[in-house]
Amino acid sequence: MSMMQAAVMRGPGGPEVLNIETIPVPMPKNGQVLIKVIAFGLNRSELFTRQGHSPGVQFPRVLGIEAVGIVEHAPGGQFAPGDTVATVMGGMGRQFDGAYAEFACVPASQVRKFSSDLPWKVLGAVPEMFQTAWGSLFRALDLQPGERLLIRGGSTSVGLAAAGLACNHGAYVLSTTRQATRTSLLIEHGANEGIVDDGHLSASIAKVDKVLELVGTTTLADSLLCTRPGGVVCMAGMVGDKWSFDSFAPMDAIPNYVRLTTYSGGVSEFMQMPLDSILTDIALGKLKVPIGRTAQLSEIAVAHRWMEQNQAEGKIVVLTSADLSSFGRSA
Incomplete structure:
Protein backbone atom coordinates (compact mmCIF):
# COMPACT_ATOMS: atom_id res chain seq x y z
CA MET A 1 0.00 0.00 0.00
CA SER A 2 1.37 3.42 -0.99
CA MET A 3 1.54 6.00 1.76
CA MET A 4 1.56 9.81 1.77
CA GLN A 5 1.90 12.80 4.05
CA ALA A 6 -1.30 14.68 4.85
CA ALA A 7 -2.54 17.30 7.32
CA VAL A 8 -5.16 15.32 9.21
CA MET A 9 -7.72 17.10 11.38
CA ARG A 10 -9.32 14.84 14.01
CA GLY A 11 -11.55 17.50 15.53
CA PRO A 12 -12.17 21.24 15.41
CA GLY A 13 -9.91 23.74 17.12
CA GLY A 14 -6.98 26.06 16.56
CA PRO A 15 -4.24 25.69 13.94
CA GLU A 16 -2.60 23.04 16.10
CA VAL A 17 -5.32 20.49 15.19
CA LEU A 18 -3.77 20.26 11.70
CA ASN A 19 -1.31 17.44 12.27
CA ILE A 20 0.96 15.96 9.59
CA GLU A 21 0.36 12.20 9.50
CA THR A 22 1.31 9.32 7.23
CA ILE A 23 -1.84 7.82 5.71
CA PRO A 24 -2.65 5.61 2.69
CA VAL A 25 -2.79 7.20 -0.76
CA PRO A 26 -6.48 7.08 -1.82
CA MET A 27 -7.44 4.67 -4.60
CA PRO A 28 -9.51 6.30 -7.38
CA LYS A 29 -12.65 4.60 -8.67
CA ASN A 30 -14.15 4.95 -12.12
CA GLY A 31 -15.18 8.60 -12.50
CA GLN A 32 -12.49 9.82 -10.12
CA VAL A 33 -9.00 11.25 -10.62
CA LEU A 34 -6.01 10.78 -8.36
CA ILE A 35 -3.98 13.99 -8.41
CA LYS A 36 -0.45 14.41 -7.18
CA VAL A 37 -0.93 17.72 -5.39
CA ILE A 38 1.86 20.20 -6.03
CA ALA A 39 0.32 23.39 -4.64
CA PHE A 40 -2.89 24.73 -3.15
CA GLY A 41 -4.19 28.04 -1.89
CA LEU A 42 -5.65 28.59 1.56
CA ASN A 43 -9.21 29.83 1.91
CA ARG A 44 -11.14 31.32 4.79
CA SER A 45 -13.83 28.69 4.38
CA GLU A 46 -11.19 26.14 5.44
CA LEU A 47 -10.48 28.24 8.51
CA PHE A 48 -14.19 28.14 9.39
CA THR A 49 -14.28 24.37 8.90
CA ARG A 50 -11.22 23.97 11.10
CA GLN A 51 -12.94 26.06 13.79
CA GLY A 52 -15.99 23.78 13.68
CA HIS A 53 -18.39 26.02 11.77
CA SER A 54 -19.11 23.68 8.84
CA PRO A 55 -22.09 21.46 9.75
CA GLY A 56 -21.92 17.84 8.69
CA VAL A 57 -18.15 17.54 8.42
CA GLN A 58 -17.03 14.20 9.81
CA PHE A 59 -13.62 13.56 11.33
CA PRO A 60 -10.89 12.66 10.71
CA ARG A 61 -10.77 14.94 7.70
CA VAL A 62 -8.14 16.38 5.36
CA LEU A 63 -9.10 19.97 4.54
CA GLY A 64 -8.48 21.85 1.29
CA ILE A 65 -11.03 23.01 -1.31
CA GLU A 66 -8.61 23.54 -4.22
CA ALA A 67 -5.46 22.11 -5.74
CA VAL A 68 -3.19 22.12 -8.76
CA GLY A 69 -1.01 19.19 -9.65
CA ILE A 70 -0.31 16.23 -11.90
CA VAL A 71 -2.68 13.40 -12.77
CA GLU A 72 -1.45 10.16 -11.25
CA HIS A 73 -4.32 7.91 -12.33
CA ALA A 74 -7.77 8.30 -13.90
CA PRO A 75 -9.42 4.85 -14.21
CA GLY A 76 -12.15 6.19 -16.52
CA GLY A 77 -9.65 7.60 -18.99
CA GLN A 78 -10.85 11.21 -18.72
CA PHE A 79 -7.25 12.31 -18.14
CA ALA A 80 -3.84 10.86 -18.87
CA PRO A 81 -1.08 10.36 -16.31
CA GLY A 82 1.10 13.46 -16.34
CA ASP A 83 -1.67 15.89 -17.30
CA THR A 84 -1.42 19.20 -15.45
CA VAL A 85 -4.76 19.90 -13.78
CA ALA A 86 -6.67 22.10 -11.36
CA THR A 87 -9.68 21.33 -9.19
CA VAL A 88 -11.91 23.17 -6.71
CA MET A 89 -14.90 22.68 -4.44
CA GLY A 90 -17.42 19.89 -5.04
CA GLY A 91 -17.17 18.69 -1.45
CA MET A 92 -13.38 18.74 -1.21
CA GLY A 93 -12.24 19.01 2.37
CA ARG A 94 -15.77 18.61 3.69
CA GLN A 95 -17.63 15.62 2.24
CA PHE A 96 -14.35 13.91 1.32
CA ASP A 97 -10.66 14.51 1.92
CA GLY A 98 -9.19 17.52 0.18
CA ALA A 99 -5.90 19.06 -0.88
CA TYR A 100 -3.87 19.30 2.33
CA ALA A 101 -1.97 16.20 1.25
CA GLU A 102 0.50 14.86 -1.29
CA PHE A 103 -2.35 13.19 -3.21
CA ALA A 104 -6.05 13.99 -3.57
CA CYS A 105 -8.81 11.87 -5.10
CA VAL A 106 -11.63 13.92 -6.65
CA PRO A 107 -14.50 13.48 -9.13
CA ALA A 108 -13.33 13.83 -12.74
CA SER A 109 -16.24 16.22 -13.34
CA GLN A 110 -14.53 18.93 -11.29
CA VAL A 111 -11.04 18.65 -12.81
CA ARG A 112 -9.68 20.89 -15.57
CA LYS A 113 -6.59 20.25 -17.65
CA PHE A 114 -4.40 23.25 -18.47
CA SER A 115 -1.01 24.06 -19.92
CA SER A 116 1.19 26.77 -18.43
CA ASP A 117 4.82 27.48 -17.65
CA LEU A 118 3.95 29.64 -14.66
CA PRO A 119 5.60 28.69 -11.34
CA TRP A 120 3.62 26.31 -9.15
CA LYS A 121 3.24 28.91 -6.40
CA VAL A 122 1.43 31.14 -8.91
CA LEU A 123 -0.71 28.32 -10.30
CA GLY A 124 -1.65 27.27 -6.77
CA ALA A 125 -3.12 30.71 -6.08
CA VAL A 126 -5.37 30.83 -9.14
CA PRO A 127 -8.29 28.35 -9.08
CA TYR A 263 -22.22 34.79 -5.03
CA SER A 264 -20.72 31.68 -3.47
CA GLY A 265 -19.56 29.87 -6.61
CA GLY A 266 -18.80 26.23 -7.10
CA VAL A 267 -17.79 23.58 -9.57
CA SER A 268 -19.98 24.76 -12.45
CA GLU A 269 -18.57 28.30 -12.29
CA PHE A 270 -15.03 26.94 -12.08
CA MET A 271 -15.63 24.80 -15.16
CA GLN A 272 -17.03 27.83 -17.05
CA MET A 273 -14.26 30.20 -16.00
CA PRO A 274 -11.83 31.05 -18.86
CA LEU A 275 -8.91 29.44 -17.05
CA ASP A 276 -6.56 29.27 -20.01
CA SER A 277 -7.01 32.92 -20.95
CA ILE A 278 -6.56 33.97 -17.32
CA LEU A 279 -3.30 32.02 -17.12
CA THR A 280 -2.18 33.57 -20.41
CA ASP A 281 -2.94 37.08 -19.14
CA ILE A 282 -0.97 36.33 -15.98
CA ALA A 283 1.99 35.09 -18.02
CA LEU A 284 1.83 38.23 -20.21
CA GLY A 285 1.68 40.52 -17.17
CA LYS A 286 -1.86 41.70 -17.94
CA LEU A 287 -3.08 40.24 -14.64
CA LYS A 288 -1.20 40.20 -11.35
CA VAL A 289 -1.58 37.32 -8.90
CA PRO A 290 -1.67 38.67 -5.33
CA ILE A 291 0.44 36.03 -3.63
CA GLY A 292 1.10 36.80 0.01
CA ARG A 293 3.14 34.16 1.78
CA THR A 294 4.11 30.63 0.80
CA ALA A 295 4.64 27.61 3.02
CA GLN A 296 5.38 23.91 2.84
CA LEU A 297 2.79 21.28 3.75
CA SER A 298 4.71 20.65 6.97
CA GLU A 299 4.05 24.29 7.91
CA ILE A 300 0.28 24.15 7.41
CA ALA A 301 -0.51 25.10 11.02
CA VAL A 302 1.71 28.17 10.72
CA ALA A 303 0.02 29.11 7.44
CA HIS A 304 -3.42 28.84 9.06
CA ARG A 305 -2.22 31.11 11.85
CA TRP A 306 -1.17 33.70 9.24
CA MET A 307 -4.63 33.51 7.71
CA GLU A 308 -6.43 33.71 11.05
CA GLN A 309 -4.40 36.76 12.12
CA ASN A 310 -4.73 38.49 8.72
CA GLN A 311 -0.97 38.41 8.19
CA ALA A 312 -1.06 36.99 4.67
CA GLU A 313 -1.00 40.24 2.65
CA GLY A 314 -2.36 38.27 -0.31
CA LYS A 315 -3.16 34.69 -1.14
CA ILE A 316 -1.36 32.08 0.97
CA VAL A 317 -0.04 29.23 -1.16
CA VAL A 318 1.16 25.91 0.24
CA LEU A 319 3.55 23.65 -1.66
CA THR A 320 3.68 19.94 -0.91
CA SER A 321 6.86 17.93 -0.42
CA ALA A 322 6.48 16.50 -3.94
CA ASP A 323 9.58 16.70 -6.15
CA LEU A 324 9.05 19.78 -8.33
CA SER A 325 12.20 19.52 -10.41
CA SER A 326 10.84 16.97 -12.86
CA PHE A 327 7.89 19.13 -13.85
CA GLY A 328 9.81 22.00 -15.41
CA ARG A 329 8.64 24.72 -13.05
CA SER A 330 10.18 26.42 -10.06
CA ALA A 331 8.42 26.76 -6.73
Whole structure:
Protein backbone atom coordinates (compact mmCIF):
# COMPACT_ATOMS: atom_id res chain seq x y z
CA MET A 1 0.00 0.00 0.00
CA SER A 2 1.37 3.42 -0.99
CA MET A 3 1.54 6.00 1.76
CA MET A 4 1.56 9.81 1.77
CA GLN A 5 1.90 12.80 4.05
CA ALA A 6 -1.30 14.68 4.85
CA ALA A 7 -2.54 17.30 7.32
CA VAL A 8 -5.16 15.32 9.21
CA MET A 9 -7.72 17.10 11.38
CA ARG A 10 -9.32 14.84 14.01
CA GLY A 11 -11.55 17.50 15.53
CA PRO A 12 -12.17 21.24 15.41
CA GLY A 13 -9.91 23.74 17.12
CA GLY A 14 -6.98 26.06 16.56
CA PRO A 15 -4.24 25.69 13.94
CA GLU A 16 -2.60 23.04 16.10
CA VAL A 17 -5.32 20.49 15.19
CA LEU A 18 -3.77 20.26 11.70
CA ASN A 19 -1.31 17.44 12.27
CA ILE A 20 0.96 15.96 9.59
CA GLU A 21 0.36 12.20 9.50
CA THR A 22 1.31 9.32 7.23
CA ILE A 23 -1.84 7.82 5.71
CA PRO A 24 -2.65 5.61 2.69
CA VAL A 25 -2.79 7.20 -0.76
CA PRO A 26 -6.48 7.08 -1.82
CA MET A 27 -7.44 4.67 -4.60
CA PRO A 28 -9.51 6.30 -7.38
CA LYS A 29 -12.65 4.60 -8.67
CA ASN A 30 -14.15 4.95 -12.12
CA GLY A 31 -15.18 8.60 -12.50
CA GLN A 32 -12.49 9.82 -10.12
CA VAL A 33 -9.00 11.25 -10.62
CA LEU A 34 -6.01 10.78 -8.36
CA ILE A 35 -3.98 13.99 -8.41
CA LYS A 36 -0.45 14.41 -7.18
CA VAL A 37 -0.93 17.72 -5.39
CA ILE A 38 1.86 20.20 -6.03
CA ALA A 39 0.32 23.39 -4.64
CA PHE A 40 -2.89 24.73 -3.15
CA GLY A 41 -4.19 28.04 -1.89
CA LEU A 42 -5.65 28.59 1.56
CA ASN A 43 -9.21 29.83 1.91
CA ARG A 44 -11.14 31.32 4.79
CA SER A 45 -13.83 28.69 4.38
CA GLU A 46 -11.19 26.14 5.44
CA LEU A 47 -10.48 28.24 8.51
CA PHE A 48 -14.19 28.14 9.39
CA THR A 49 -14.28 24.37 8.90
CA ARG A 50 -11.22 23.97 11.10
CA GLN A 51 -12.94 26.06 13.79
CA GLY A 52 -15.99 23.78 13.68
CA HIS A 53 -18.39 26.02 11.77
CA SER A 54 -19.11 23.68 8.84
CA PRO A 55 -22.09 21.46 9.75
CA GLY A 56 -21.92 17.84 8.69
CA VAL A 57 -18.15 17.54 8.42
CA GLN A 58 -17.03 14.20 9.81
CA PHE A 59 -13.62 13.56 11.33
CA PRO A 60 -10.89 12.66 10.71
CA ARG A 61 -10.77 14.94 7.70
CA VAL A 62 -8.14 16.38 5.36
CA LEU A 63 -9.10 19.97 4.54
CA GLY A 64 -8.48 21.85 1.29
CA ILE A 65 -11.03 23.01 -1.31
CA GLU A 66 -8.61 23.54 -4.22
CA ALA A 67 -5.46 22.11 -5.74
CA VAL A 68 -3.19 22.12 -8.76
CA GLY A 69 -1.01 19.19 -9.65
CA ILE A 70 -0.31 16.23 -11.90
CA VAL A 71 -2.68 13.40 -12.77
CA GLU A 72 -1.45 10.16 -11.25
CA HIS A 73 -4.32 7.91 -12.33
CA ALA A 74 -7.77 8.30 -13.90
CA PRO A 75 -9.42 4.85 -14.21
CA GLY A 76 -12.15 6.19 -16.52
CA GLY A 77 -9.65 7.60 -18.99
CA GLN A 78 -10.85 11.21 -18.72
CA PHE A 79 -7.25 12.31 -18.14
CA ALA A 80 -3.84 10.86 -18.87
CA PRO A 81 -1.08 10.36 -16.31
CA GLY A 82 1.10 13.46 -16.34
CA ASP A 83 -1.67 15.89 -17.30
CA THR A 84 -1.42 19.20 -15.45
CA VAL A 85 -4.76 19.90 -13.78
CA ALA A 86 -6.67 22.10 -11.36
CA THR A 87 -9.68 21.33 -9.19
CA VAL A 88 -11.91 23.17 -6.71
CA MET A 89 -14.90 22.68 -4.44
CA GLY A 90 -17.42 19.89 -5.04
CA GLY A 91 -17.17 18.69 -1.45
CA MET A 92 -13.38 18.74 -1.21
CA GLY A 93 -12.24 19.01 2.37
CA ARG A 94 -15.77 18.61 3.69
CA GLN A 95 -17.63 15.62 2.24
CA PHE A 96 -14.35 13.91 1.32
CA ASP A 97 -10.66 14.51 1.92
CA GLY A 98 -9.19 17.52 0.18
CA ALA A 99 -5.90 19.06 -0.88
CA TYR A 100 -3.87 19.30 2.33
CA ALA A 101 -1.97 16.20 1.25
CA GLU A 102 0.50 14.86 -1.29
CA PHE A 103 -2.35 13.19 -3.21
CA ALA A 104 -6.05 13.99 -3.57
CA CYS A 105 -8.81 11.87 -5.10
CA VAL A 106 -11.63 13.92 -6.65
CA PRO A 107 -14.50 13.48 -9.13
CA ALA A 108 -13.33 13.83 -12.74
CA SER A 109 -16.24 16.22 -13.34
CA GLN A 110 -14.53 18.93 -11.29
CA VAL A 111 -11.04 18.65 -12.81
CA ARG A 112 -9.68 20.89 -15.57
CA LYS A 113 -6.59 20.25 -17.65
CA PHE A 114 -4.40 23.25 -18.47
CA SER A 115 -1.01 24.06 -19.92
CA SER A 116 1.19 26.77 -18.43
CA ASP A 117 4.82 27.48 -17.65
CA LEU A 118 3.95 29.64 -14.66
CA PRO A 119 5.60 28.69 -11.34
CA TRP A 120 3.62 26.31 -9.15
CA LYS A 121 3.24 28.91 -6.40
CA VAL A 122 1.43 31.14 -8.91
CA LEU A 123 -0.71 28.32 -10.30
CA GLY A 124 -1.65 27.27 -6.77
CA ALA A 125 -3.12 30.71 -6.08
CA VAL A 126 -5.37 30.83 -9.14
CA PRO A 127 -8.29 28.35 -9.08
CA GLU A 128 -10.54 29.39 -6.19
CA MET A 129 -9.44 33.02 -6.01
CA PHE A 130 -10.08 33.75 -9.68
CA GLN A 131 -13.21 31.59 -9.75
CA THR A 132 -14.67 33.77 -7.01
CA ALA A 133 -13.54 37.03 -8.62
CA TRP A 134 -14.64 36.04 -12.14
CA GLY A 135 -17.98 34.59 -11.07
CA SER A 136 -18.84 37.57 -8.88
CA LEU A 137 -18.05 40.09 -11.62
CA PHE A 138 -19.43 38.38 -14.70
CA ARG A 139 -22.11 36.01 -13.40
CA ALA A 140 -23.55 37.82 -10.39
CA LEU A 141 -22.90 41.46 -11.32
CA ASP A 142 -22.94 41.12 -15.14
CA LEU A 143 -20.19 43.76 -15.26
CA GLN A 144 -20.09 45.76 -18.50
CA PRO A 145 -17.31 47.88 -20.04
CA GLY A 146 -17.52 51.50 -18.94
CA GLU A 147 -19.37 50.79 -15.69
CA ARG A 148 -18.17 52.15 -12.36
CA LEU A 149 -17.36 49.28 -10.00
CA LEU A 150 -16.74 49.61 -6.28
CA ILE A 151 -14.80 46.73 -4.69
CA ARG A 152 -15.37 46.78 -0.94
CA GLY A 153 -12.50 44.86 0.68
CA GLY A 154 -10.20 45.50 -2.25
CA SER A 155 -6.95 44.53 -0.50
CA THR A 156 -8.13 40.94 -0.04
CA SER A 157 -6.72 38.42 -2.51
CA VAL A 158 -10.11 38.12 -4.26
CA GLY A 159 -10.48 41.90 -4.30
CA LEU A 160 -7.07 42.35 -5.93
CA ALA A 161 -7.82 39.66 -8.51
CA ALA A 162 -11.21 41.22 -9.24
CA ALA A 163 -9.65 44.64 -9.80
CA GLY A 164 -7.40 43.25 -12.51
CA LEU A 165 -10.20 41.34 -14.23
CA ALA A 166 -12.55 44.33 -14.11
CA CYS A 167 -9.94 46.77 -15.39
CA ASN A 168 -9.07 44.46 -18.31
CA HIS A 169 -12.80 44.29 -19.10
CA GLY A 170 -12.99 48.08 -19.42
CA ALA A 171 -14.67 48.97 -16.14
CA TYR A 172 -13.67 51.94 -13.98
CA VAL A 173 -12.61 50.45 -10.65
CA LEU A 174 -12.77 52.05 -7.21
CA SER A 175 -11.24 49.74 -4.63
CA THR A 176 -11.13 50.11 -0.86
CA THR A 177 -8.84 49.29 2.03
CA ARG A 178 -8.91 50.22 5.69
CA GLN A 179 -5.19 51.06 5.64
CA ALA A 180 -3.89 54.13 3.81
CA THR A 181 -0.56 52.38 3.25
CA ARG A 182 -2.29 49.83 0.97
CA THR A 183 -3.89 52.18 -1.54
CA SER A 184 -0.87 51.88 -3.84
CA LEU A 185 -1.32 48.09 -3.79
CA LEU A 186 -4.87 48.53 -5.08
CA ILE A 187 -3.66 50.69 -7.98
CA GLU A 188 -0.86 48.24 -8.75
CA HIS A 189 -3.42 45.44 -9.24
CA GLY A 190 -5.66 47.40 -11.58
CA ALA A 191 -7.84 49.80 -9.59
CA ASN A 192 -8.28 53.30 -11.00
CA GLU A 193 -8.76 54.70 -7.51
CA GLY A 194 -7.65 53.43 -4.12
CA ILE A 195 -9.92 54.58 -1.31
CA VAL A 196 -9.45 54.38 2.46
CA ASP A 197 -12.66 52.86 3.82
CA ASP A 198 -14.06 54.45 6.96
CA GLY A 199 -17.29 52.42 6.71
CA HIS A 200 -19.29 55.37 5.40
CA LEU A 201 -18.31 55.74 1.74
CA SER A 202 -21.84 56.69 0.66
CA ALA A 203 -21.24 60.13 2.11
CA SER A 204 -18.05 60.74 0.14
CA ILE A 205 -18.14 59.06 -3.29
CA ALA A 206 -20.32 59.44 -6.37
CA LYS A 207 -22.75 56.60 -6.87
CA VAL A 208 -21.50 53.55 -8.74
CA ASP A 209 -23.12 51.05 -11.09
CA LYS A 210 -21.98 47.86 -9.36
CA VAL A 211 -20.51 46.90 -5.97
CA LEU A 212 -18.54 43.77 -5.13
CA GLU A 213 -18.99 43.44 -1.37
CA LEU A 214 -16.20 41.35 0.18
CA VAL A 215 -16.26 42.77 3.72
CA GLY A 216 -19.74 41.48 4.53
CA THR A 217 -22.68 42.75 6.49
CA THR A 218 -20.60 45.27 8.43
CA THR A 219 -20.44 47.47 5.30
CA LEU A 220 -23.24 46.03 3.16
CA ALA A 221 -25.86 48.63 4.11
CA ASP A 222 -23.47 51.42 3.18
CA SER A 223 -22.58 49.67 -0.09
CA LEU A 224 -26.27 49.65 -1.02
CA LEU A 225 -26.36 53.41 -0.44
CA CYS A 226 -23.33 53.79 -2.75
CA THR A 227 -25.24 52.27 -5.66
CA ARG A 228 -27.24 54.13 -8.29
CA PRO A 229 -30.88 53.19 -9.03
CA GLY A 230 -30.81 50.12 -11.28
CA GLY A 231 -27.37 49.15 -9.98
CA VAL A 232 -26.40 45.87 -8.33
CA VAL A 233 -24.58 44.91 -5.13
CA CYS A 234 -23.11 41.41 -4.82
CA MET A 235 -22.03 40.08 -1.44
CA ALA A 236 -19.37 37.45 -2.04
CA GLY A 237 -17.23 37.55 1.10
CA MET A 238 -17.12 38.29 4.79
CA VAL A 239 -13.64 39.32 5.80
CA GLY A 240 -15.45 41.39 8.42
CA ASP A 241 -16.26 37.99 10.02
CA LYS A 242 -19.97 38.66 10.15
CA TRP A 243 -22.48 36.92 7.86
CA SER A 244 -25.74 38.32 9.22
CA PHE A 245 -27.31 41.60 10.28
CA ASP A 246 -28.27 42.06 13.93
CA SER A 247 -31.56 43.31 12.54
CA PHE A 248 -32.56 43.66 8.90
CA ALA A 249 -35.42 45.72 7.53
CA PRO A 250 -35.23 45.32 3.73
CA MET A 251 -37.48 48.31 3.01
CA ASP A 252 -35.11 50.51 5.00
CA ALA A 253 -31.77 48.95 4.06
CA ILE A 254 -32.26 48.52 0.29
CA PRO A 255 -32.73 51.78 -1.64
CA ASN A 256 -35.43 51.93 -4.30
CA TYR A 257 -34.45 50.18 -7.54
CA VAL A 258 -31.10 48.89 -6.21
CA ARG A 259 -30.67 45.14 -6.57
CA LEU A 260 -28.93 42.90 -4.04
CA THR A 261 -27.50 39.49 -4.88
CA THR A 262 -24.90 37.04 -3.60
CA TYR A 263 -22.22 34.79 -5.03
CA SER A 264 -20.72 31.68 -3.47
CA GLY A 265 -19.56 29.87 -6.61
CA GLY A 266 -18.80 26.23 -7.10
CA VAL A 267 -17.79 23.58 -9.57
CA SER A 268 -19.98 24.76 -12.45
CA GLU A 269 -18.57 28.30 -12.29
CA PHE A 270 -15.03 26.94 -12.08
CA MET A 271 -15.63 24.80 -15.16
CA GLN A 272 -17.03 27.83 -17.05
CA MET A 273 -14.26 30.20 -16.00
CA PRO A 274 -11.83 31.05 -18.86
CA LEU A 275 -8.91 29.44 -17.05
CA ASP A 276 -6.56 29.27 -20.01
CA SER A 277 -7.01 32.92 -20.95
CA ILE A 278 -6.56 33.97 -17.32
CA LEU A 279 -3.30 32.02 -17.12
CA THR A 280 -2.18 33.57 -20.41
CA ASP A 281 -2.94 37.08 -19.14
CA ILE A 282 -0.97 36.33 -15.98
CA ALA A 283 1.99 35.09 -18.02
CA LEU A 284 1.83 38.23 -20.21
CA GLY A 285 1.68 40.52 -17.17
CA LYS A 286 -1.86 41.70 -17.94
CA LEU A 287 -3.08 40.24 -14.64
CA LYS A 288 -1.20 40.20 -11.35
CA VAL A 289 -1.58 37.32 -8.90
CA PRO A 290 -1.67 38.67 -5.33
CA ILE A 291 0.44 36.03 -3.63
CA GLY A 292 1.10 36.80 0.01
CA ARG A 293 3.14 34.16 1.78
CA THR A 294 4.11 30.63 0.80
CA ALA A 295 4.64 27.61 3.02
CA GLN A 296 5.38 23.91 2.84
CA LEU A 297 2.79 21.28 3.75
CA SER A 298 4.71 20.65 6.97
CA GLU A 299 4.05 24.29 7.91
CA ILE A 300 0.28 24.15 7.41
CA ALA A 301 -0.51 25.10 11.02
CA VAL A 302 1.71 28.17 10.72
CA ALA A 303 0.02 29.11 7.44
CA HIS A 304 -3.42 28.84 9.06
CA ARG A 305 -2.22 31.11 11.85
CA TRP A 306 -1.17 33.70 9.24
CA MET A 307 -4.63 33.51 7.71
CA GLU A 308 -6.43 33.71 11.05
CA GLN A 309 -4.40 36.76 12.12
CA ASN A 310 -4.73 38.49 8.72
CA GLN A 311 -0.97 38.41 8.19
CA ALA A 312 -1.06 36.99 4.67
CA GLU A 313 -1.00 40.24 2.65
CA GLY A 314 -2.36 38.27 -0.31
CA LYS A 315 -3.16 34.69 -1.14
CA ILE A 316 -1.36 32.08 0.97
CA VAL A 317 -0.04 29.23 -1.16
CA VAL A 318 1.16 25.91 0.24
CA LEU A 319 3.55 23.65 -1.66
CA THR A 320 3.68 19.94 -0.91
CA SER A 321 6.86 17.93 -0.42
CA ALA A 322 6.48 16.50 -3.94
CA ASP A 323 9.58 16.70 -6.15
CA LEU A 324 9.05 19.78 -8.33
CA SER A 325 12.20 19.52 -10.41
CA SER A 326 10.84 16.97 -12.86
CA PHE A 327 7.89 19.13 -13.85
CA GLY A 328 9.81 22.00 -15.41
CA ARG A 329 8.64 24.72 -13.05
CA SER A 330 10.18 26.42 -10.06
CA ALA A 331 8.42 26.76 -6.73
